[in-house]
Amino acid sequence: MTEYHRCPEALLDGLADSRGGPGLSRALAEAQVSKHLLLIAGLLREWPGPAAERDRLAGAIQAARAAAPEAAARALGTPMVGAWAAIAGRAAERGRAERADLAHLAAVAVITCAAAGVDVELTVGARDGAVALPGLGRAITGDAATARIAVIDSTLTIDAGHGPVAIPGNRETGHWLPVRRLRATSGGIGVEIALDDVDPYRHGYHAPPEPRLSQAEFDRWQELFTEAWRLLTECAPERAAEIAAGLHTLVPLTGDGRSARSATIRHVFGVFGLTRPADAADFAVTLVHEYQHAKLSALLDVVQLTDPDDGRRYFAPWRTDPRPLAGLLQGVYAFAGVADTWRALRDTHARRDSAESRFADARLQVDRSLATLQASGALTPDGERFATRLRRFVDSLLAVPLPEPVARRAEQRHRELLERWSAATTAR
Structure with missing residues (x-):
């Protein structure tokens, strides 16, 4: 049974x-x-296979939910389960679902039973010479098309035709690549976030996912993350606390060698993709930026904020293309968090002038774009309430004193963005 979720005013x-x-x-x-x-x-x-096979998988998940509801929910709620379910679901709607995608349910059943402490033995299909267990890792199976995975007393073993081998948790071997985790503690706030470079459903971003990172590269991510977390907990502890509670996974993306990139996928909560940031401050701001997108996307699964029939397109200073109203709302909400974080980082960031300038740009862009949202006439009653509350927050950012030259340059940059956007839109 699933729950019916409403969106309380709180x-x-x-x-x-x-x-x-x-x-x-x-x-x-x-x-x-x-x-x-x-x-x-x-x-x-x-389900493309025998009904008995389908029922066995469904029964295993149900047994896990009955035995340990909270533990099973944590496993079923992991982002890579959501990514797989969404990708396979869309393919099924179009009649294009591959058997391997549907059969990945067996891996989901395995991790759910393991989390709940329910013994089970299931056949899991291999893909590209490996079996992936969402949130745990990837087992190399070679030429075997399937593997038997057993959960006994919460211990996992895998048999790809050469006898059972224990899956060694977080220890990497020649046959097991665990999902490694970034860990940090600062200001009394601890966090653990998976850096997933093995799951087959970690794609869908505007850049391809990185293959398995070397240990040296993972160590560079960890070092940067540790410093970013220190900045965030010192300057924006409330944001750090909510990120620690809701952000589960980061997916390293392949960079283009020119600039850092990041993105959140609309249908999956608790994960986003990014190239390795340039420095700790950018990492801290990126965590806030993408988690803002994640929160709003998850909220939109529960409540409608904009009129879906509004076909107009709007100027968004973060993009070169005209945006639908829902896309503009995403930008406003994300960059409200970005502006607030640059504001908080001004006193500790080594490049104070840069932080102050970026705060000035972001708050002005959010202010003007939120005004466009509020004047659109295409917000639902819940959307109006949301925008009114968000306006209070944005006004508090506008009330922060800035040197007059900094504010003036932000105004000039905003006008130039709008002029370029208007010229490009007219030329289309």
């Missing part, structure tokens, strides 16, 4: 205040578990 208002807090992050994550279960139910109706 949730809407708390998120509109741009932060939200750990409790609201957990509420959004709970709604995602129900979404994942609904998607899985749809995939079960498309």
Whole structure:
């Protein structure tokens, strides 16, 4: 059974205040578990194999949920389960679902039973010479098409035709690549976030995912993350606390050698993709930026904020293309967090002038874009309430004193962006 989720005013208002807090992050994550279960139910109706096989997998998941509901929910709610369910679900709707995609449900059942402490033995299909267990890692199986995975007393073993081998948790071997985790503690706030470079469903961003990182490269990520977390907990502890509660996974992306990139996928909560940031401050701001997108996307699974029939396109200073109203809302919400974080980082960032300039740009862009949203006439009643609360937060950013030359240059840059956008739009 899934739960029916409503959006209480406290949730809407708390998120509109741009932060939200750990409790609201957990509420959004709970709604995602129900979404994942609904998607899985749809995939079960498309099951290509024997009904007995389908029923065994469904029964294993149900047994895990009955034995340890919270532990099973944590496993089922992980982002890579959501990514798989969404990708396979869309393919099924179009009649293009591959058997390997549907059969990945067996891996989901394995991790759910392992989390819940339910003994089970299942056949899991191999793909590209490996079996992937969402959130745990990838087992190399060679030429074997399938592998038997057993969960006994929460210990996993895999047999790809050469006898059972224990899956060694976080220890990497020639046959097991665990999902490594970035860890940091600062200001009394601890965090653990997976850096997933092995899951087959970690794609869908505007840049391809990196293959397995070397240990030296992972260590560079860890060093940068540790410093970014220190900055965030010292300067924006409320944002750090909600990120620790709701952000589960980062996917390293292949860079173009010119600039850092990051993106959040609309249908998956608790994960985003990024190239390795240039420095700790950019990493801290990127964590806030993309988690803002994640929160809003998860909220939109529960409540409608914009009129879906509004076909107009709008200027968004973060993009060169005209944006629909829902896309403009995403930008406003994300960059409200960006502006607030640069504001907070001004006093500790080694490049204070740069931080102050970026704060000035972001708050002005958010102010003007939010005004466009509010004047559109295409917000739902909940959207109006959300925008009104968000306006209060943005006004608090506008009230922060800035040197007059800094504010003036931000105004000039905004005018230039609008002029270039208008010229490009007219030329289309």
